[in-house]
Amino acid sequence: MEPVSFCPHCGHVLERGERICPGCGIEIVDPPRFESLSFEEVVENSFLRLEKVALRGYERRLEVARLRLEELDRELEQIIELAIPSCRQ
Numbered sequence: 289m290e291p292v293s294f295c296p297h298c299g300h301v302l303e304r305g306e307r308i309c310p311g312c313g314i315e316i317v318d319p320p321r322f323e324s325l326s327f328e329e330v331v332e333n334s335f336l337r338l339e340k341v342a343l344r345g346y347e348r349r350l351e352v353a354r355l356r357l358e359e360l361d362r363e364l365e366q367i368i369e370l371a372i373p374s375c376r377q
Contacts, residue, residue: 294330 293302296318300311307316 293304293306294300295302295309295311295314295316297314298309298312300309302309302316308314309316
């Protein structure tokens with residue numbers, strides 16, 4: 289199978305030798321990095337990158353949730369301390 293090239297800016301498939309991306313109009317200065325990869329390798333690499341992006345999104349959401357839980361825990365401790373002052377002895 290012939291190697292496939294993609295625009296480094298938008299990912300549009302490029303014909304061999306194209307210097308202007310038909311997808312986004314950017315000038316292709318350097319040869320695209322996937323030029324030597326087969327179509328199967330490009331697809332596999334694309335899915336691996338998507339998985340990494342998804343994991344980063346999940347990690348970020350988990351971190352936000354963790355910080356919010358810590359904040360709620362502090363607020364709950366304050367409420368308990370105000371409601372039952374003898375609990376903190």
